[in-house]
Amino acid sequence: MSAVLVTGATTPVGRRLVEVLLDSAEDMRVLAVGIESAEQSKLPGHERLTYERVDLRRGRSVRELLHGPARELQVETIVHAAHHRSASDVGSKVHAINVESTRSLLLQAERHPTIRRFVFRSHVEVYGVRTDLPSVFAEDHPLNFSPDAPQWLRDRVEADLTVCARMGMCELQIAVLRTSECIASECGSQLFDYLRSRVCMRPMGFDPMLNLLSVEDLVQALMSATGSDAQGVFNIPGADTLPLSTVIERVRRLEVPVPGPLLRPLYRLRSLTRGTQFRYDLNAGRFHFSGVPDGTRAERVLGYEPSYPVDWSTIAASRL
Amino acid sequence: MSWRSKLAQRLTSSVLTREQQEHVAKVTIDDAGHGFDRFGMSPQGVGVGLSLFRHLHDHYFRVKSYGTENIPKSGATIVVANHSGTLPLDGFMLWSDILLNTNPPRAGRPVADFFVPALPFINTLFCRGGMIAGSRGNVHAALEAGELLFIFPEGVRGIGKAYAKRYQLQRWTVGHAELAIRHRALVLPSAVIGAEEAWPQAMKIKGLSAFGVPYLPVPATPLPMPTRFHLHYGEPIALFDDYPPQSANDPEVLREAAGRVHDAVEALIERGLEMREGVFS
Numbered sequence: 001m002s003a004v005l006v007t008g009a010t011t012p013v014g015r016r017l018v019e020v021l022l023d024s025a026e027d028m029r030v031l032a033v034g035i036e037s038a039e040q041s042k043l044p045g046h047e048r049l050t051y052e053r054v055d056l057r058r059g060r061s062v063r064e065l066l067h068g069p070a071r072e073l074q075v076e077t078i079v080h081a082a083h084h085r086s087a088s089d090v091g092s093k094v095h096a097i098n099v100e101s102t103r104s105l106l107l108q109a110e111r112h113p114t115i116r117r118f119v120f121r122s123h124v125e126v127y128g129v130r131t132d133l134p135s136v137f138a139e140d141h142p143l144n145f146s147p148d149a150p151q152w153l154r155d156r157v158e159a160d161l162t163v164c165a166r167m168g169m170c171e172l173q174i175a176v177l178r179t180s181e182c183i184a185s186e187c188g189s190q191l192f193d194y195l196r197s198r199v200c201m202r203p204m205g206f207d208p209m210l211n212l213l214s215v216e217d218l219v220q221a222l223m224s225a226t227g228s229d230a231q232g233v234f235n236i237p238g239a240d241t242l243p244l245s246t247v248i249e250r251v252r253r254l255e256v257p258v259p260g261p262l263l264r265p266l267y268r269l270r271s272l273t274r275g276t277q278f279r280y281d282l283n284a285g286r287f288h289f290s291g292v293p294d295g296t297r298a299e300r301v302l303g304y305e306p307s308y309p310v311d312w313s314t315i316a317a318s319r320l
Numbered sequence: 321m322s323w324r325s326k327l328a329q330r331l332t333s334s335v336l337t338r339e340q341q342e343h344v345a346k347v348t349i350d351d352a353g354h355g356f357d358r359f360g361m362s363p364q365g366v367g368v369g370l371s372l373f374r375h376l377h378d379h380y381f382r383v384k385s386y387g388t389e390n391i392p393k394s395g396a397t398i399v400v401a402n403h404s405g406t407l408p409l410d411g412f413m414l415w416s417d418i419l420l421n422t423n424p425p426r427a428g429r430p431v432a433d434f435f436v437p438a439l440p441f442i443n444t445l446f447c448r449g450g451m452i453a454g455s456r457g458n459v460h461a462a463l464e465a466g467e468l469l470f471i472f473p474e475g476v477r478g479i480g481k482a483y484a485k486r487y488q489l490q491r492w493t494v495g496h497a498e499l500a501i502r503h504r505a506l507v508l509p510s511a512v513i514g515a516e517e518a519w520p521q522a523m524k525i526k527g528l529s530a531f532g533v534p535y536l537p538v539p540a541t542p543l544p545m546p547t548r549f550h551l552h553y554g555e556p557i558a559l560f561d562d563y564p565p566q567s568a569n570d571p572e573v574l575r576e577a578a579g580r581v582h583d584a585v586e587a588l589i590e591r592g593l594e595m596r597e598g599v600f601s
Contacts, residue, residue, distance in 0.1 A: 131532065132434040134457025136358050141457065205440025209360045209447075211352075241352030243360060249322055289437055290447070292358045294461060309353065 003029040003073040004226060005065075007056060007105070008082030008121075010034035010041045012186050016219045017079065022046055024223065031073050033065065033082075056082060056101035057093065066108045066115070074114045077226050080105055081121040083159070085188025087152045087279050088271065098155035103162050110170040117173045119225045121218075122160040124178050124211075124235065124293045125153060129285035135209065137293045139178070139233045150282055167231060175225045175302075179236040180213040180293055183310055185318060187215070191247070193278040196320045200248045201266060202287060204257035207245045209290035213238030216308035224302040232301070235293035239306035244287065251316040260288070274320060328364045335371035343420070344370055347427050350465055356448075359429070359458070365448020366427045370416060377416040380546050381409070381514065386592075387553035388421040396505035397468040397556070399428065400496050400581050401512050402489060402589060403478030405544070406537045410515040411470060413549050415450070418468070429462050430470045435532035463503035471496045473578070476534055480524060483540075486516035487589050489582060497559060497577035502568040506556040507581050511588035514549035517599050547599050552588045557581060 004021055008014040009032035021030050022044075029048045034041050038051050050073065054065050066075075080102060084094045102120065109115045127137050128144040143157050160176060167174045183189045191212070194200060213236065221236040248255040258266065267280040285291075298304040321329075332341060344367045349357045356362045377383050391397075399418070404410060411430050418428050430446070431454045437443045443451075452458045452469075462469060472478055477490040500507045525536040559577050567573040 131437045131453060132455060134455040134461070135437075135453060136457060136461040138457055138461075203440075205444070207360075207444045209356065209358065239353060241358055242354035242356060245322075245324070246354055246356075290360060292352075 003075045005031040057096035077117040120163045135290035201258045203260040211292045214308045224304040234298040237295040250312045332367040360447035369449030373416045381549040385551040390553045396463045401510040403472035403474045404516040406519040410512040428468045438531045483520040494574040494578040504560040509554040509584035511552040513592035514547040519544040
């Protein structure tokens with residue numbers, strides 16, 4: 001019998017992961033954790049599924065979760081996939097959910113009697129994108145430590161390093177999955193929001209390569225990491241690698257090349273008037289220079305291979 | 321079909337011969353799912369590249385090539401040549417020549433300096449044709465995939481060399497030797513004769529750092545002169561046969577291995593200069 005604790009279980013990725021985990025074995029039990037109430041969680045009713053409403057920003061709540069329900073269910077693995085999705089929100093509360101909850105979960109898990117494994121969903125956005133850096137990222141690619149980076153990015157880098165720093169320092173097996181952008185609704189995808197406009201502006205003279213991940217592949221990667229004993233950092237690419245212009249074409253939007261310096265104020269204006277999430281300053285690097293994660297290590301060690309392409313028709317149908 | 325694809329198709333069908341179009345159609349890439357590889361190369365982009373350089377190759381520089389049977393048909397290969405020409409005309413001609421003289425066609429990957437990906441429009445055009453930015457990670461990934469790379473160990477010093485220093489190899493970096501040993505890649509020593517006289521440089525304007533370009537070259541002539549290019553391909557060198565992979569970390573070994581390649585390129589240059597009858601013939 002085995003049990004897995006899933007944070008961020010009320011997101012589309014979390015919900016799908018819970019479903020796949022429950023289907024994976026007849027004795028698999030899942031402890032799903034979210035900030036919403038049980039009624040709002042939209043999780044399936046299942047005898048082997050337990051839902052706990054927990055505010056992970058509070059250390060005491062985390063301790064009670066791990067030493068209460070998690071201990072009772074004899075949870076062996078934590079899949080930590082919760083992070084704040086909105087790029088426009090800033091401040092200490094956002095930092096708490098992105099970084100402090102990770103730190104708190106990790107430290108409690110290290111001292112826990114049944115938890116043996118910690119799988120952390122990180123993001124390839126933590127990597128630096130510059131002309132003097134490779135456009136195909138291996139796991140040792142330099143991270144983006146720019147002091148000018150928005151909090152959305154700095155938090156992700158800090159959380160990633162917080163987890164990486166504990167590898168080998170305790171008995172917990174730790175796997176960090178740096179996942180490509182999961183382009184789907186309610187997943188915090190910047191590109192999904194960008195593509196909701198009928199007109200997509202992109203930097204004139206640049207057409208970089210992007211790699212995109214589907215929800216299904218992301219869940220498969222989390223499953224592979226959950227079922228493995230391997231430790232370390234793994235890039236998780238998606239099945240779609242294509243230029244930005246082709247992405248825009250796939251969702252049948254009008255592509256308008258605009259001189260780079262104008263894009264930031266134009267998208268700032270869009271954000272203010274339409275309440276959208278896409279921030280050009282977050283994406284300026286990858287909208288100029290290619291950035292494709294190399295998934296060789298995940299394939300070799302975890303046995304993960306992307307096999308579910310992005311559903312372009314769903315994205316095309318989602319318009320502002 | 322997008323307007324880009326239509327434009328590319330029109331260009332290739334109007335510039336390339338039917339045989340060349342059929343030849344380019346046989347170019348294979350490690351397709352990442354949408355007709356592009358991870359670095360952005362596409363068969364259509366290769367066709368556009370050849371369309372842009374074909375007249376230069378066939379009619380302007382009237383390229384003659386020697387030793388094309390030495391070009392490996394497959395596997396990781398590093399083409400190492402002398403460099404010159406204000407603009408990388410030698411690179412363009414080598415890329416076109418290898419594409420046209422291999423069957424199945426090999427679309428090589430020129431390894432560009434860091435400032436090239438920052439150049440608007442140029443970066444996209446070159447990437448679609450196969451260029452990769454010269455970072456360590458990129459060349460490792462390309463060699464692991466069994467690609468054919470172009471490396472000019474003289475770098476910017478080569479392309480900016482004074483006319484008086486033509487055919488004198490400048491400071492010879494060792495990175496190509498390290499890559500060849502580490503990735504078991506063949507080194508194809510090559511010499512480009514004719515490029516070093518084609519577009520002499522009158523001066524360099526330094527201090528202009530737009531897009532990271534190290535200097536602004538001022539050529540002595542408004543257009544390159546129609547010198548004839550002679551491309552010589554030597555026998556491939558299997559450095560990995562003589563040096564084990566762990567020796568790729570030893571600077572002394574790398575200097576020795578790079579010296580072997582340097583001497584092979586120098587010998588090809590000497591032979592090429594002896595063979596040609598004149599700069600324009």
